[in-house]
Amino acid sequence: MSASDDAARRPLAVTMGEPAGIGGELTLAAWMRRADLALPAFLAIDDPDRLAGIARKLGWTVPIREIASAGDALTAFDDALPVLPVRLPSPATPGRPDPAHAGAVVEALDRAVDLAMAGAIDGVVTNPIQKKTLYDAGFPYPGHTEYLAARCGGGMRPVMMIASPAIRVVPVTIHEALIRAVALLTPDLIVETATITAEALRRDFGIARPRLALAGVNPHAGEDGTLGREDIEIVAPAIERLKAAGIDARGPLPADTLFHEEARAGYDTVLGMYHDQVLIPAKTLDFHGGVNVTLGLPIVRTSPDHGTALDLAGRGTARVDSLIAAIRLAGTMAAARRRVSPSA
Ligand SMILES: NC(=O)C1=CN([C@@H]2O[C@H](COP(=O)(O)OP(=O)(O)OC[C@H]3O[C@@H](n4cnc5c(N)ncnc54)[C@H](O)[C@@H]3O)[C@@H](O)[C@H]2O)C=CC1
Numbered sequence: 001m002s003a004s005d006d007a008a009r010r011p012l013a014v015t016m017g018e019p020a021g022i023g024g025e026l027t028l029a030a031w032m033r034r035a036d037l038a039l040p041a042f043l044a045i046d047d048p049d050r051l052a053g054i055a056r057k058l059g060w061t062v063p064i065r066e067i068a069s070a071g072d073a074l075t076a077f078d079d080a081l082p083v084l085p086v087r088l089p090s091p092a093t094p095g096r097p098d099p100a101h102a103g104a105v106v107e108a109l110d111r112a113v114d115l116a117m118a119g120a121i122d123g124v125v126t127n128p129i130q131k132k133t134l135y136d137a138g139f140p141y142p143g144h145t146e147y148l149a150a151r152c153g154g155g156m157r158p159v160m161m162i163a164s165p166a167i168r169v170v171p172v173t174i175h176e177a178l179i180r181a182v183a184l185l186t187p188d189l190i191v192e193t194a195t196i197t198a199e200a201l202r203r204d205f206g207i208a209r210p211r212l213a214l215a216g217v218n219p220h221a222g223e224d225g226t227l228g229r230e231d232i233e234i235v236a237p238a239i240e241r242l243k244a245a246g247i248d249a250r251g252p253l254p255a256d257t258l259f260h261e262e263a264r265a266g267y268d269t270v271l272g273m274y275h276d277q278v279l280i281p282a283k284t285l286d287f288h289g290g291v292n293v294t295l296g297l298p299i300v301r302t303s304p305d306h307g308t309a310l311d312l313a314g315r316g317t318a319r320v321d322s323l324i325a326a327i328r329l330a331g332t333m334a335a336a337r338r339r340v341s342p343s344a
């Protein structure tokens, strides 16, 4: 059985995301391209009336089929966009998020995680959320990454990776204010993040001996301690522990010279010490081909690397490439995991 046959046994689920953002039109656009791109089957966990309204407004022909269970998606997918309904309490206005919609946004995530944990779907592809709007409604997590880990249970540490054909990057600290991110860095955190990353590169990306490059925190990786001692006292000891554990880890390397073409040829993934250190180069090198993957979870979760793009919402002009890359990668990861554990 080929990887694509294998992945076709169960659908993926694409969540609603911010209803005022571009997520709905991207879900519709991905479904419209399902045949020419041979996409794995997916269902939407979303408000069917909202999706039908977007399609109508944009003049797109997308039959919406409400389904009762994930299994129904496989038969529906060729002819219609299968939707497990999560209804909004009021219509969404493109570009204008409403905290009253937060309950439905989170319910869509919860249903997706529950289906994935129960083995009814192959993985979760999340449309972007408007983080501040969820915070205003009382959502206590910084983003999907942290919420999905909590929802999956088991106390695992979630690791964020942005992956594209150009580069893979992992921020060791994720959604943290910069000043706090540096304070949170410890050798244990770096070792745990790098170990989860190496394991995922082997299992999900088929890289037998992953090469990790670890960026220093400070300019020039601290210039021998004269520009800050964190690289000597925190990053370097972590790298020694990783090497002792048999992981191919290098650094601390000056971040400013880690991202040019020749440097990128020397590693499989860069670990940066804070969010923007690695997400800026990753999104600059390939914004539309980038996928946000959560490593360390018992389920497959991917997402476009971009956000809600409120400025584009409702126009039908947002590029669907990153959502399509996220759907593809989720299918590939699910197939890779099934090869390792055929009963999964
Ligand atoms: N996985 C998630 O849920 C993510 C959520 N966000 C959230 O999204 C919200 C907006 O974030 P921003 O920083 O403004 O980033 P953004 O990615 O939404 O927008 C940045 C710029 O890129 C453009 N853009 C984004 N996606 C595009 C697409 N598919 N095609 C064409 N152009 C596109 C936008 O029009 C805008 O000019 C925030 O609340 C942020 O937290 C951001 C990143 C990921």
Ligand SMILES: NCC(=O)COP(=O)(O)O
Pocket: 129, 142, 143, 144, 145, 146, 279, 292, 303
């Ligand atoms: N900058 C990436 C990002 O914000 C995505 O976060 P998450 O919602 O996937 O945790």
